[in-house]
Amino acid sequence: MAANTLPPGPHYRTGIGYDVHQFAEGRKCILGGVEIPSDVGLLGHSDADVLCHAIADALLGTVGLPDIGHFFPPSDPTIEGISSLEILRKVAEELAARDAVIVNIDSTLIAEKPKVLPHVDAMKEKIGEVLGLPAERIGIKATTNEKMGFVGRSEGIAAMASASVLG
Ligand SMILES: Nc1ccn([C@@H]2O[C@H](COP(=O)(O)O)[C@@H](O)[C@H]2O)c(=O)n1
Numbered sequence: 001m002a003a004n005t006l007p008p009g010p011h012y013r014t015g016i017g018y019d020v021h022q023f024a025e026g027r028k029c030i031l032g033g034v035e036i037p038s039d040v041g042l043l044g045h046s047d048a049d050v051l052c053h054a055i056a057d058a059l060l061g062t063v064g065l066p067d068i069g070h071f072f073p074p075s076d077p078t079i080e081g082i083s084s085l086e087i088l089r090k091v092a093e094e095l096a097a098r099d100a101v102i103v104n105i106d107s108t109l110i111a112e113k114p115k116v117l118p119h120v121d122a123m124k125e126k127i128g129e130v131l132g133l134p135a136e137r138i139g140i141k142a143t144t145n146e147k148m149g150f151v152g153r154s155e156g157i158a159a160m161a162s163a164s165v166l167g
């Protein structure tokens, strides 16, 4: 067998995603599809759900698709304010079209505020609903940046995600 030729599938495939959104007054703070009570919201052309964006890119990466900007261009006025759960729904369709079954997702939010932990179960429910994934196959964790860097100065929120599929 030639180098890197795979035997017939299915195979486990992994992907990673990363995103950042800036805090802004007068905007909602939507994370994992859940509106979180917060004195500041997140800026974006979409609803700026940094967690869903990182998860979407991780999932797209598993099957070698381009990132969410390819499917939802920031220059498209028709998607202004789009719910990022809709973005995840589209990503799930793209995976299903390629016979890729999501095995699990893991993620970390990096934010000085708001406190995320009390809302994690609600986020898992929303994300699980659109992806058809039970809560125990979705990881959502949070950490502060110990007051260091742009996240530490509470200028915004970062999110990292990984995903694996069988397909
Ligand atoms: N935005 C955040 C940040 C952290 N948490 C929770 O607090 C724990 C301690 O965070 P450290 O950065 O001080 O280690 C962390 O493990 C999370 O459970 C949070 O809910 N929201």
Ligand SMILES: C[C@@]1(CO)OP(=O)(O)OP(=O)(O)OC[C@H]1O
Binding pocket: 019, 020, 043, 044, 045, 046, 047, 048, 053, 068, 069, 070, 072, 073, 074, 075, 079, 087
């Ligand atoms: C989905 C999009 C659409 O503009 O959302 P944004 O709010 O611009 O967020 P970003 O993570 O900067 O880029 C992804 C975009 O494609």
